[in-house]
Amino acid sequence: MKILQLTDIHLTKPGQTIGGRDPNANFEKALDHCLKDHQDADAMVITGDLSDWGDREDYERLKHRIARLPFPVQLCIGNHDDRPTFLSVFPELASEDGFVNYIFPLPLGTGIALDTWAPQTHEGALCTKRLQWLDRALSASSSPAWLFMHHNFVPNRLGPLDSIMLKDADAFGQVIERHKDKIRHICHGHCHLPLAGSFHGISFSAPRGTNHAGWFSFDEDKMLAGSDLPQAYAVLHADASSVMVQMIEFGYQAKVRLEGPPDYAAWDRATMER
Numbered sequence: 001m002k003i004l005q006l007t008d009i010h011l012t013k014p015g016q017t018i019g020g021r022d023p024n025a026n027f028e029k030a031l032d033h034c035l036k037d038h039q040d041a042d043a044m045v046i047t048g049d050l051s052d053w054g055d056r057e058d059y060e061r062l063k064h065r066i067a068r069l070p071f072p073v074q075l076c077i078g079n080h081d082d083r084p085t086f087l088s089v090f091p092e093l094a095s096e097d098g099f100v101n102y103i104f105p106l107p108l109g110t111g112i113a114l115d116t117w118a119p120q121t122h123e124g125a126l127c128t129k130r131l132q133w134l135d136r137a138l139s140a141s142s143s144p145a146w147l148f149m150h151h152n153f154v155p156n157r158l159g160p161l162d163s164i165m166l167k168d169a170d171a172f173g174q175v176i177e178r179h180k181d182k183i184r185h186i187c188h189g190h191c192h193l194p195l196a197g198s199f200h201g202i203s204f205s206a207p208r209g210t211n212h213a214g215w216f217s218f219d220e221d222k223m224l225a226g227s228d229l230p231q232a233y234a235v236l237h238a239d240a241s242s243v244m245v246q247m248i249e250f251g252y253q254a255k256v257r258l259e260g261p262p263d264y265a266a267w268d269r270a271t272m273e274r
């Protein structure tokens with residue numbers, strides 16, 4: 001199974017930039033890169049911050065664009081989105097209680113998209129209703145589950161970023177704990193940093209994002225930090241016994257060298273050639 005994870009695409013009015021980068025152009029570059037190398041993907045999931053200001057026009061352009069891709073595309077919303085506006089364009093993604101929570105089939109189980117949006121804040125939330133929905137979805141599923149969501153639930157130890165993580169991480173963890181034998185991996189976004197770890201024994205990962213990049217400023221206690229690192233998306237490869245997540249830095253501008261075959265005898269200590 002191969003899943004493409006794009007995150008934090010932050011679409012804007014055409015021509016508007018964020019951090020000196022054009023989110024619409026970079027989203028197109030990410031899609032081109034995916035189409036060049038991963039036409040065989042089973043799904044693409046875009047894990048939130050779809051529109052920078054939750055504008056209807058951004059969602060309409062997104063809907064039109066993803067309809068032309070050769071694989072199914074699933075969407076989560078993030079703090080920059082606006083749930084009512086998003087659902088006015090994507091009404092089919094609403095759960096019965098009005099959240100952007102839904103399940104979708106994957107070759108190795110069930111994908112679960114989780115809505116961690118809360119109004120007028122960058123912090124993430126999973127209220128009782130959403131946690132009960134997740135609990136029911138996991139209870140009803142007889143196959144392995146793959147979770148997709150925007151906000152991080154494990155702190156980065158970066159103060160300003162941690163102040164806007166998922167505030168209900170403990171309650172989320174209790175649901176995860178109950179179903180951990182069924183959950184294979186969790187993909188999130190939001191931090192604009194490449195991250196990996198585990199939560200209640202479940203592996204998770206996050207790519208940097210397709211437009212602006214963050215940085216690990218451990219001594220900064222007020223401001224979010226940005227950098228000029230390359231734009232990236234993730235490719236998740238999985239089979240019955242393993243998961244591999246690759247961070248593809250498609251914004252890398254410099255040369256890629258072919259360094260020779262991985263043949264032990266061909267490596268020469270005198271020339272340092274390989």
Ligand SMILES: [Fe+2]
Pocket residue numbers: 008010049078080190191192
């Ligand atoms: Fe973001």
Ligand SMILES: [Fe+2]
Pocket residue numbers: 049078079080150189190191
């Ligand atoms: Fe975010």
